[in-house]
Amino acid sequence: xxxxxxxGRELGHRRLxxxxxxxxxxxxxxxxxxxxxxxxxxxxxxxxxxxDLGFNLRIVSRDTDPAFFWREGHSDRTLPESAVRTLAxxxxxxxxxxxxxxxxxxxxVIQGRDALITGLGASVIGPGEKKQPMGFVxxxxxxxxxxxxxxxxxxxxxxxxxxxxxTFRVERVLTxxxxxxxxxxxxxxxxxxxxxxLPGQISEIKAVDCLxxxxxxxxxxxxxxxxxxxxxxxxxxxxxxxxxARARQRRMSEHFTQxxxxxxxxxxxLWTGLLMMLNVRERRAEIGLWRALGWGSPPIAAxxxxxxxxxxxxxxxxxxxxxxxxALHWGPGLFPVTSGALAPxxxxxxxxxVATPALAxxxxxxxxxxxxxxxxxxxxxxx
Amino acid sequence: xxxxxxxxxxxxGPQGPVRVLRELSFEAARGDMVVIRGPxxxxxxxxxxxxxxxxxxxxxxxxxxxxxxxxxxxxxxARLRNRxxxxxxxxxxxxxxxxxxxxxxxxxxxxxDGTLRRRASGLLEELGLASRENHRPAxxxxxxxxxxxxxxxxxxxxxxMLADEPAGNLDPANGAVVFQHLEDYRxxxxxxxxxxxxxxxIPATARRLRLENGVLLEESVSAQRP
Numbered sequence: 001x002x003x004x005x006x007x008g009r010e011l012g013h014r015r016l017x018x019x020x021x022x023x024x025x026x027x028x029x030x031x032x033x034x035x036x037x038x039x040x041x042x043x044x045x046x047x048x049x050x051x052d053l054g055f056n057l058r059i060v061s062r063d064t065d066p067a068f069f070w071r072e073g074h075s076d077r078t079l080p081e082s083a084v085r086t087l088a089x090x091x092x093x094x095x096x097x098x099x100x101x102x103x104x105x106x107x108x109v110i111q112g113r114d115a116l117i118t119g120l121g122a123s124v125i126g127p128g129e130k131k132q133p134m135g136f137v138x139x140x141x142x143x144x145x146x147x148x149x150x151x152x153x154x155x156x157x158x159x160x161x162x163x164x165x166x167t168f169r170v171e172r173v174l175t176x177x178x179x180x181x182x183x184x185x186x187x188x189x190x191x192x193x194x195x196x197x198l199p200g201q202i203s204e205i206k207a208v209d210c211l212x213x214x215x216x217x218x219x220x221x222x223x224x225x226x227x228x229x230x231x232x233x234x235x236x237x238x239x240x241x242x243x244x245a246r247a248r249q250r251r252m253s254e255h256f257t258q259x260x261x262x263x264x265x266x267x268x269x270l271w272t273g274l275l276m277m278l279n280v281r282e283r284r285a286e287i288g289l290w291r292a293l294g295w296g297s298p299p300i301a302a303x304x305x306x307x308x309x310x311x312x313x314x315x316x317x318x319x320x321x322x323x324x325x326x327a328l329h330w331g332p333g334l335f336p337v338t339s340g341a342l343a344p345x346x347x348x349x350x351x352x353x354v355a356t357p358a359l360a361x362x363x364x365x366x367x368x369x370x371x372x373x374x375x376x377x378x379x380x381x382x383x
Numbered sequence: 384x385x386x387x388x389x390x391x392x393x394x395x396g397p398q399g400p401v402r403v404l405r406e407l408s409f410e411a412a413r414g415d416m417v418v419i420r421g422p423x424x425x426x427x428x429x430x431x432x433x434x435x436x437x438x439x440x441x442x443x444x445x446x447x448x449x450x451x452x453x454x455x456x457x458x459x460x461a462r463l464r465n466r467x468x469x470x471x472x473x474x475x476x477x478x479x480x481x482x483x484x485x486x487x488x489x490x491x492x493x494x495x496d497g498t499l500r501r502r503a504s505g506l507l508e509e510l511g512l513a514s515r516e517n518h519r520p521a522x523x524x525x526x527x528x529x530x531x532x533x534x535x536x537x538x539x540x541x542x543x544m545l546a547d548e549p550a551g552n553l554d555p556a557n558g559a560v561v562f563q564h565l566e567d568y569r570x571x572x573x574x575x576x577x578x579x580x581x582x583x584x585i586p587a588t589a590r591r592l593r594l595e596n597g598v599l600l601e602e603s604v605s606a607q608r609p
Contacts, residue, residue, distance in 0.1 A: 001481070001489060013480030289476040292437060293490050294465020296458050377438040380428070380472060380547075 003302045007310060010303075014279070021275045021311050022318070025360060028268030029319020029352050030326065035260050036348050037327035041335040055206035056239045057097065059087075059227065064235065073116070073180060074105035078201040081121070081189070083231055087205065088124045090230035097209065097226075100124040102202040104192045110163065115149055116184040119192020121202070143168045144186035147176035161185075164195050209238070265359065272363040276308060280367045284379045291376035304368035305361050312360030316352040385434060385543050385574055386410040390443035391597075392429055403429050405597035406443065411590075413542070416566065416575040418585050420602065421594035427578035428547050430594065434576060435468050435545045436460045447543065465491075469536030471561075473548035475528040477520040483507065483531050484516045490535040499538070506534040510564065526557030533564055544568060546577045550584055559584040 011018040060069065061077035069075050084102045102121035107114065120138060138144060145155055150173040155161050159170045168187070176182055193199050209223060220238045227236050280287075290300055324344045331342040392404040403426035411417045421427050432438040434445055436452040445452045447467065452460055469490075477486045487503045488495050495503075507513045510530040520528055529549060536544055546565060550558030562577075562584040569575045569588070577589070585591070591602035 001485060001495070006478075006481075009480045009485075285474070285476055286478055289472075289478065291461070292435070292464070292470045292472075292476070294461045294463075296461045375438075377429070377432045380432060380437070380470075380476070 003299055003306055006303060007307045011307065011310070014282070017275060017279055017282075018307075018311065021272055021308075021360075022315055024271035024275070025268055025312055025315030025356060026319040026322065028264050029315055029356055030323035031264050031319075032261065033320050033323025033345075033348060033352065034327045035257065035264075037324065037342060037345060038331065038334065039257050040345075041327075041331055041342055044335075044341055055099065055101065055208055057207040057209050057223065058237045058239065059205040059207060059231070059234050060203065060237070062233055062235045066237075069237070072107065075203045078104075078198060078203055079205070079234060081193075081200050081202050083202070083234065084121070084124055084205055087227075087231045087234075097207045097223075098125065099206075099208045101206045102189055103204050103206055104189060104196060104198060104202050105204060106192075106196050108196075110149075110161075110185075111153060113149070113152055114183065115146075116180060117187065117192055117195065118184055119187050119189040119196075121189035138171065138186055138188045140188045140191055141168060142171040142187075143191075144172045144174055145170055146174055146182040146184040148182040149185065150174075166195070205234070269359055269363040272308065272311075272360050273366065276304065276364040276367040277370070279307070280304065280371045280374075283371070284374060287371050287374050288376035288379035292380060297372045301368050301372050304364055304371050308360040308364035308368075309357040312357030313353060315360070316349070316356035319356070320349045320352050384410060384412050384449075385445075385447055385576065387434060387445045388443055390430075390433060390440050390445065392426070392433060392438065392440045394429075402597055404433070404440070407597070407599050408443075409592065409599055411543075411574045411576060413572050413574055414569060416569045416577065416586060416589040417592060418589045419576065419578045419592045419594050419599070420580060420582070421578070422580055425580075425594045426597060427580070427594055431545050431547050431576065431578050434543075435470060436464050466539065467542045469539065469541035469544040471529070471532050471536050471544065471546040471549045471565075473551040475520070475525075475532045475552075477528055477531055477535075479520055482517045482519060483512055483523070483527075486520065486531055487534045487538055490538050503534070503538055506537055510534050511560075524557075525552050526554070526560065529553055529557065529561050530564070533561060537564075537568060541573070543574045543576065546575065548579050549577060550581070551579065555583055562586055 060075040064075040
């Protein structure tokens with residue numbers, strides 16, 4: 001009878017102990033799977049919320065009149081579009097700024113109605129970063145319409161709108177937001193430049209700060225200092241309440257993960273280690289017997305470590321299934337905006353199948369070594 | 384042949400080391416049964432485990448067919464134990480999650496071929512355990528458990544059988560059955576060392592020694608050796 005068969009028989013014999021070990025590990029994997037999926041959903045939700053909140057840094061030409069800027073909501077001056085690339089090329093700029101998005105914004109009149117037009121360029125998210133760009137990605141020849149403007153123009157999704165003799169497809173009609181976005185047209189940057197006859201020009205670079213500075217570190221002062229050296233022809237305004245909301249969202253998500261993961265892993269390891277210790281104690285006579293029958297240390301260690309690995313592998317599958325099920329069941333209630341993106345993560349299953357047996361084996365290492373080091377004479381001596 | 388020379392073994396006690404075995408020497412040849420008697424705590428099991436290569440003595444040597452057990456590495460000693468020494472314990476020490484048949488085969492490492500399986504079945508028949516083949520130890524009587532342990536030790540046809548109070552937990556009838564099987568094994572040329580505190584069921588052919596204060600004393604020698 002080989003070690004694997006013996007492990008199987010022993011697991012079947014001590015069902016309660018095996019079940020408790022399996023339960024502990026399964027709960028841990030299920031929690032981590034659910035946290036992993038929830039964290040992904042929370043990040044997407046945060047990204048979406050942030051997009052809805054808007055960018056919190058607004059980089060405009062130094063010549064911008066602040067009074068005009070705050071009254072009209074945009075700068076009447078322009079920067080060359082290349083300013084984004086210039087800024088992005090500066091060493092360390094992404095330490096302070098993120099999601100550099102060139103925009104061109106102006107007021108205009110359509111069919112006798114006041115409206116705003118914003119052309120959005122592709123976000124520059126820094127070298128090697130794989131974050132999804134914030135904001136909308138609008139193909140040329142298409143536009144997004146604010147809810148009020150769409151209503152007064154009688155435009156619908158899939159329909160067309162004519163601007164300056166050019167016909168645009170209405171890609172999307174935005175939900176009513178109760179802000180000036182309800183009368184806004186979003187187009188690609190090149191379309192806006194063409195419509196406004198400002199080729200190669202932008203009115204603003206929208207960005208998000210890095211959230212790495214606390215209020216006592218004067219984040220705005222540091223941001224302005226960084227910009228002054230990187231792009232001297234520009235100045236920056238910070239929309240503070242958005243910055244703080246964004247920071248709160250991010251910190252909440254990070255703190256939860258930082259707290260939950262080590263706690264879960266530690267608790268699972270402790271639980272597994274204690275139960276394995278109990279298993280070794282219960283099997284002292286059996287270990288003595290194997291020694292008497294001529295077993296060396298490696299098969300005895302394998303008897304316990306193999307047990308842990310098998311339970312870990314089973315827990316990985318069960319826990320992943322449970323955690324995924326829980327996330328899919330309760331996720332939509334917790335993350336209503338991005339719930340559609342919640343899906344089983346097979347990559348995490350593969351990770352769990354490696355990490356859980358490894359964790360179980362590591363937690364069982366000490367008890368297994370105790371089993372190996374046990375003096376068989378102590379258990380076999382009867383007088 | 385199993386022999387020991389000047390065998391001593393100490394244990395650490397609360398008041399310092401306690402000498403359990405004091406420069407013991409004896410020999411047991413093929414076809415010998417040696418019964419070592421002594422009160423509880425006399426060191427009988429310590430002696431047996433030392434003879435079986437499981438407890439290194441403080442001094443002295445144990446020789447099995449000319450091989451000094453404790454000059455071998457732990458792994459080599461384990462291999463030798465597996466091939467040539469059979470153990471029978473007072474508390475049976477059966478693996479609780481294996482059936483009777485599997486417990487018997489557990490004495491052998493690795494895969495078990497058809498010959499060994501047939502031999503195991505033969506032993507089950509011989510020891511009156513055929514109907515219990517698939518039972519777990521918890522479902523067996525004490526006598527059946529000890530016979531299972533005996534079958535496990537006999538399966539590998541060891542040259543030496545070491546039995547620690549083999550009838551200690553059995554009624555006289557079952558005790559006699561176990562000793563009878565040990566006697567049968569001896570007759571076939573095996574060497575049997577039994578430690579016990581009682582005198583019941585000991586075959587008349589056995590050589591009797593007494594362990595007292597760590598020293599072996601001759602009790603009597605059987606006149607009837609086949």
